[in-house]
Amino acid sequence: MNGNSIEVHGLTKRFGAFTAVDDVSFDVRRGAIFGFLGANGAGKSTTIRMLCALLDPTSGTAVVGGHDVRREPDEVKASIGYMSQKFSLYGDLTVEENITFFGGIYRLTKSRVQAQMPRVLEMAGLRGRERTLTRDLAQGWKQRLALGCALLHEPDIVFLDEPTGGVDPVSRRAFWDLINGLSEGGVTVFVTTHYLDEAEYCNDIRLIHAGRIVGGGSPQELKRTTIRNPILEVECDRVVDALELLQRESWVRETSIFGSYLHVGVEDEAEGRALVKGRLAAAGITVGRLDLIAPSLEDVFIHKIEEQTKETERDR
Amino acid sequence: MTGEPGGRPFFAGIRPVIRKEFRQIRRDPRSLGFLLFLPAFLLLVFGYALNFDVKHVSLAVCDLDGTQASRDFSGKFAATEYFDLRYRLSDPREADALLGREAVGIVLIIPRGFGDDLAAGRETKIQALVDGASAMTATTAAGYIGAIVQSQTMRFSLDVLERRGLNRLELPLAVETRVWYNPELRSARFLVPGLMVFILMVIVVISTALTVVRERERGTMEQILVSPVRPVDLVLGKTVPYVLISLVSAHVVLLLGFLLFGVPIRGNYLLLLLTMTLFLTGGLGQGVLISTMAKSQQVAFMISILTTFLPTFILSGFVFPIRNMPLVIQPFTYLIPARYFLATLRAVMLKGTGLGAFWKEVLFLAAFAAVTIVVSTMRLKRTGLEERPRRFLGGRRRVAR
Numbered sequence: 076m077n078g079n080s081i082e083v084h085g086l087t088k089r090f091g092a093f094t095a096v097d098d099v100s101f102d103v104r105r106g107a108i109f110g111f112l113g114a115n116g117a118g119k120s121t122t123i124r125m126l127c128a129l130l131d132p133t134s135g136t137a138v139v140g141g142h143d144v145r146r147e148p149d150e151v152k153a154s155i156g157y158m159s160q161k162f163s164l165y166g167d168l169t170v171e172e173n174i175t176f177f178g179g180i181y182r183l184t185k186s187r188v189q190a191q192m193p194r195v196l197e198m199a200g201l202r203g204r205e206r207t208l209t210r211d212l213a214q215g216w217k218q219r220l221a222l223g224c225a226l227l228h229e230p231d232i233v234f235l236d237e238p239t240g241g242v243d244p245v246s247r248r249a250f251w252d253l254i255n256g257l258s259e260g261g262v263t264v265f266v267t268t269h270y271l272d273e274a275e276y277c278n279d280i281r282l283i284h285a286g287r288i289v290g291g292g293s294p295q296e297l298k299r300t301t302i303r304n305p306i307l308e309v310e311c312d313r314v315v316d317a318l319e320l321l322q323r324e325s326w327v328r329e330t331s332i333f334g335s336y337l338h339v340g341v342e343d344e345a346e347g348r349a350l351v352k353g354r355l356a357a358a359g360i361t362v363g364r365l366d367l368i369a370p371s372l373e374d375v376f377i378h379k380i381e382e383q384t385k386e387t388e389r390d391r
Numbered sequence: 392m393t394g395e396p397g398g399r400p401f402f403a404g405i406r407p408v409i410r411k412e413f414r415q416i417r418r419d420p421r422s423l424g425f426l427l428f429l430p431a432f433l434l435l436v437f438g439y440a441l442n443f444d445v446k447h448v449s450l451a452v453c454d455l456d457g458t459q460a461s462r463d464f465s466g467k468f469a470a471t472e473y474f475d476l477r478y479r480l481s482d483p484r485e486a487d488a489l490l491g492r493e494a495v496g497i498v499l500i501i502p503r504g505f506g507d508d509l510a511a512g513r514e515t516k517i518q519a520l521v522d523g524a525s526a527m528t529a530t531t532a533a534g535y536i537g538a539i540v541q542s543q544t545m546r547f548s549l550d551v552l553e554r555r556g557l558n559r560l561e562l563p564l565a566v567e568t569r570v571w572y573n574p575e576l577r578s579a580r581f582l583v584p585g586l587m588v589f590i591l592m593v594i595v596v597i598s599t600a601l602t603v604v605r606e607r608e609r610g611t612m613e614q615i616l617v618s619p620v621r622p623v624d625l626v627l628g629k630t631v632p633y634v635l636i637s638l639v640s641a642h643v644v645l646l647l648g649f650l651l652f653g654v655p656i657r658g659n660y661l662l663l664l665l666t667m668t669l670f671l672t673g674g675l676g677q678g679v680l681i682s683t684m685a686k687s688q689q690v691a692f693m694i695s696i697l698t699t700f701l702p703t704f705i706l707s708g709f710v711f712p713i714r715n716m717p718l719v720i721q722p723f724t725y726l727i728p729a730r731y732f733l734a735t736l737r738a739v740m741l742k743g744t745g746l747g748a749f750w751k752e753v754l755f756l757a758a759f760a761a762v763t764i765v766v767s768t769m770r771l772k773r774t775g776l777e778e779r780p781r782r783f784l785g786g787r788r789r790v791a792r
Contacts, residue, residue, distance in 0.1 A: 165415065
């Protein structure tokens with residue numbers, strides 16, 4: 076496996092005429108935090124389900140922890156931990172009973188479950204609340220307990236499918252501290268998210284759009300290599316009109332709306348500033364602040380999606 | 392067993408699931424109560440309501456003769472437990488009103504000259520008016536009247552013959568009927584085993600039909616399927632606790648059947664336990680199977696009711712004897728597991744018959760249990776998560792923030 080925990084080649088999943096995952100390939104290094112990014116319905120969950128041997132691929136191969144997901148699903152399942160976007164512990168069991176149950180179905184011996192118990196409780200911050208019914212816990216704690224249960228059998232690889240959905244920012248932060256700790260301990264973390272700020276924590280990311288991978292690399296790399304031209308953040312009124320206006324200009328590389336701001340990609344910074352101001356003023360739009368900004372992952376993502384959309388249109 | 396990592400015993404994978412199910416059942420007293428006491432409660436309700444015995448039919452007598460002979464004759468009716476003498480009428484026209492408002496079920500009219508005719512050895516007739524609105528009661532009651540009249544006629548004839556000097560007369564032909572297994576022909580004997588089958592079938596299927604769907608709705612199913620637990624562990628782990636609980640429930644019903652309705656267990660108890668366990672396992676398997684197919688708990692509940700309630704009630708032979716059904720319908724009764732369990736139950740409880748008489752039924756019950764468990768295991772394996780994800784709906788979409 077030469078240092079890779081996961082190797083995926085040409086993975087495809089079709090549901091009837093609909094292709095949910097389209098010819099996806101990537102490798103994940105051992106101990107990496109690997110981010111899988113995309114909008115809802117882009118194919119993230121379908122990919123993760125195939126990698127967890129819950130779903131058979133239509134074609135392509137995926138090797139997880141040295142085992143082929145199609146040929147050795149049981150070995151794959153034994154070597155991975157999985158936690159999904161939905162809270163998936165039993166609300167009507169206590170914290171302790173949930174841990175014992177998941178230890179049981181992962182076939183840990185009683186003594187091993189007992190040995191793991193304090194570690195999991197510590198990790199979830201639930202020491203002293205062993206006998207609380209899980210449904211009475213706040214969302215952040217539930218999520219950390221779910222992660223603890225997924226790690227009970229000490230897997231080399233964990234899959235986290237939108238682990239921080241519906242969790243407050245403080246708990247999200249605490250959760251990412253846990254993930255960093257795992258990675259330092261040599262565990263490979265495969266995480267999907269649609270929070271692009273979270274993606275900054277990853278060593279390696281892939282952007283998936285409509286079932287296809289549209290870009291990848293480390294966050295820094297992606298930002299450096301994808302967008303070489305300057306990006307201006309424009310504060311103005313009537314942002315939608317302004318966007319439509321600028322999109323028609325040949326010197327504008329790309330545009331997008333971020334709340335009440337516009338991000339405008341231009342050829343050259345000084346020239347761009349003058350052109351934007353002039354064009355908008357001519358249309359009677361008041362321009363406030365106009366700054367050069369470092370591209371965010373969101374800019375990268377939008378750039379990549381636009382690139383791909385243009386490509387598929389050209390192919391037609 | 393093959394593919395057992397670490398060579399752990401076959402049951403190792405089932406035990407955590409069983410323990411978890413028991414804990415969840417314990418935390419949900421409503422379901423537990425439903426499972427344990429509803430069958431007993433239904434037995435009480437149905438047991439007293441579903442009674443086909445015809446006893447204590449209200450009777451009115453209009454004795455127009457008023458002789459010793461006529462009083463003796465009508466006295467015969469009042470003396471049995473089948474009839475309660477409520478009214479003595481002087482005018483036959485009153486009968487209309489009494490029958491009309493269902494104050495009585497039968498009016499007996501003894502004509503003038505009844506005693507004289509009898510004494511003279513002439514033919515005489517009595518009239519019985521029967522309320523035919525409840526056909527079952529009417530036919531049975533008419534039967535009783537016929538029997539009483541018959542025996543009276545016999546006595547009168549013998550009396551007459553004796554008076555003519557023919558002593559010690561033997562009747563040429565006599566029927567001596569003896570009813571076996573249920574000598575008093577009480578319908579409780581016949582109905583209680585049927586009720587047991589019916590109640591257990593419905594309860595057991597519903598209770599498990601909800602379990603797998605519930606886990607899928609809550610998202611815990613996904614978490615379990617991603618673990619190395621085998622589908623068979625899951626199906627058996629979910630079935631075993633319910634088999635034990637419904638066995639307890641079945642024994643409560645048996646005990647009540649004995650105490651309240653006097654329904655005995657004449658045959659081998661172990662045989663009863665065996666068929667009962669097979670039947671309950673099959674029913675629970677059917678529940679799990681429904682659960683793997685239904686999309687929501689409501690749907691699961693509906694399917695359970697549809698596949699158990701009416702088929703068991705109508706086609707198992709519980710109320711309507713299978714032999715009396717139209718020939719087109721009869722083949723369908725073979726598809727009803729309750730039919731087989733009911734046959735063995737009546738045989739063991741009422742007749743005390745041994746396995747030799749109904750091994751075919753036991754075999755079918757075993758097959759029913761095996762098929763439902765195996766098929767639901769296969770379905771769980773195959774369709775665990777093969778559901779299509781929400782489709783990405785058109786156009787370019789901004790990445791959510």
